[in-house]
Amino acid sequence: MMSRRFNTAGPNDPARHHTVPALSRVPGVREIIEQGSYFILHAPRQTGKTTALLDLASVLNREGKYVAAVLSLEPGAALTSIDAAELAMLDSWRYDLAAYLPADVSVPRWPDAPQGNRIGAALSAFSQEAPRPLVILLDGLDSLAREVRASLVRQIRAGKPRRPRAFPWSIGFASVREPRELDAGQAPSSTRGPASSTGLDAEVLPLQGFTRSEVETLLQGLEERTGLELLPGAVDRVHELTQGHPFLVNALVQRIIEGSDGRKGPLTAVDIERAKDLLLDRRGGMLDEIGDRMRDGKLRAALEQILTEVPREPPAEDMRAGIDLGLVKRSPDGTVALANPIFHALVARLLPGAVRSVFPVGQPAWVGPDGRLDAERLLEAFLDFWRRHGDALFSSAPYGELSPLVLTAFLNRVVKSGGLIERVYAIGRGRMDVCIRQGGAAVALVVKVRRDRDPDPIPEGLAQVDEALARLGIEDGWLVVFDRRKGVSPVSQRLGAAKEKTPAGREIVLVRA
Incomplete structure (x- = not known):
């Protein structure tokens, strides 16, 4: 038996890849199919929509009550002509069916039909030939141009009353966007009375992440x-x-x-x-794609607002690419945030990428001959770097608001030299915590930003350093405060580090930047 592996490229094949069964990821889908209803499975890119459809079809075919098939809509994605898109999809579907249909079901011949009716005619003919009720799973609804999608919706609505003898008993769709958002941002259809994607009368099923x-x-x-x-x-x-x-x-x-x-x-x-x-x-795969998308100025600016808690909502369209990628999620109260700590760390690395050209190369001075982290030398190196470059970074967009992330980029050199940054988190809660380990030595940092009208963050920060040191079980800690108030003296004048006592009596380093 072939050993299975963990897959990050394309749909899973349960025979070759470790896979979570579709029926556990999409609760309720079996009942929808039994009722003869339609559904739309929506989730961001690379979250397993195609895998779930293929697994669902496989389960239904094994059980023998239905004939199930997954058909891709993407062959019509690059085409705005309904005529050309229909022909491209129908041609591709013959190969999909040859690959996935049960042995007792023949690949149908598509009947001749006029433009704008070919999909409905094909599904009707297939339903009449199939030995059992037909379940069709259409992958990539969002990929179609608006007019092509409107035509598809019309044909499916027209055929629905003919179920199950002359039209599929149940149809499922997979889409990056949910129905009410599908037509947003696309040019209006020139067709009179365009069909909305929400007119499918389909149950909307969000595909959640793994539990x-x-x-x-x-x-x-x-x-x-x-x-x-x-x-x-x-x-x-x-x-x-x-x-x-x-x-x-x-x-x-x-x-x-x-x-x-x-x-x-x-x-x-x-x-x-x-x-x-x-x-x-x-990186690689999806993470490289995120890096490419972040070159877009609107998405980049929206991510900066999320990371730095700028008190204004990023425009919805600026966030669209981030939501489609699954990089950003919207909570029930309407607020947006990065979807998980790995995406958070990735964005934190990518946004201040331009400052890396000022970082020194070679073995960092804070790594001793024995490979241990020297916290005092690390502090000296950061103070020297910030003294020389802090004013320029503060005055440039976007780095003025991203100073904690510039520090993160600086500290990533610890990883490059064989150390470990254990955690970076909580920027969205007014602080960033970092634990650096190398060669048996460790230092914990709590990083805060002071803006206009903010109270002095130092008392709270000292208590937070206490909390971090106790949680991590280490002794060395820093509180780093970036001062972003208007009218403060230049970085080169105010920068400094001094010993401070925490509420628990620990002696730590307070860095004023």
Whole structure:
């Protein structure tokens, strides 16, 4: 039997890839099909929509009550002509059906029909030839041009009363966008009375990320493949970092396998953090696509607003690419945030990327001959860097509001030199926490930004350093405060570091930047 692997490219094949069953990811879909209803499965890119459709069709065909087939709409994606799009899709569907239909079902011949009626005629003919009620799963509804999609919707609505003898009993669609958003941002149709995508009378099913239980099921494949012992804390950490995003779960596991180097034993939090940093360093696949999309000025500006808590809502259209990618999520109260800690860390790395040209190269001065982190030298290196470049970075857009992220980019050199940045989080809650480990030494940082009308952040920050040191079980800590108030003296004049006492009596370093 072929050994299965963790897949990050294209739909899963359960025979070759570790896969979460569709029926567990889309609760209620079986009841919708039994009722003869239609549904739209919507989720961001690379979250398993096509995999879920293929698995659902496979289950239905094995059970033998229905004939189920997945048909891609994407062959019509580049075409604005209804005539050309219909012909392209129907030609491609013959190959889809040849690959996936059960052995007792023949690939139908499409009947001749006029433009604008070919899809309906084909589905009607297929339904009449099929030995059992037909379930059709159409993948990529959002990929079609508006007029082509409107024509498809009309034909399906017209055929629905003929079910089940002369039209599919149930039709499912997969789409990046939910129906009410599908036509947003596209040019109006020239067709009189264009059909809305919401006119499908279909149940909308959001495809959620993996649950913790589903992540644990997938990670059991990691145990089988590597011999690493899966501890509950490791499952929690993978789910926390990815929030169950299917691509990220699989990509992170791939990096865990690479980093294990054949080692047996328990999978620790440090192993997972190293895998996360390796994933962010090497990127690839969807992470590269996010980097490419972030070159768009509107999306970039919207992400900066989210990261820095600028008190205004980014325009909805500026956020569209981020939502479609799954990079950004919108909560029930309407606020937007980055979808998970890995995407948060990726954006934090990519936004201040232009400042890396001013970073020194070679072995960092804060790494001693024994490979241990020297916290005093690390502090000196950052103060020197910020003294020389802080004013220029503050005065430039977007880095004036992203100074904590510039610090993160600076500290990423710890990873490059063999160290570990354990966590970066909580920017959206008014602070950023970082734990740096290298060669057995460690330092914890709490990073805060002071803006106009903000209270003095130092008392709260000192208590937060106490909390971080106690949680991490280490002694060295810094509180770094970036002052963004108008009228403050230049960085070169106000920059400094001094010893301070925390409420618990710990002696830490206060950095005023």
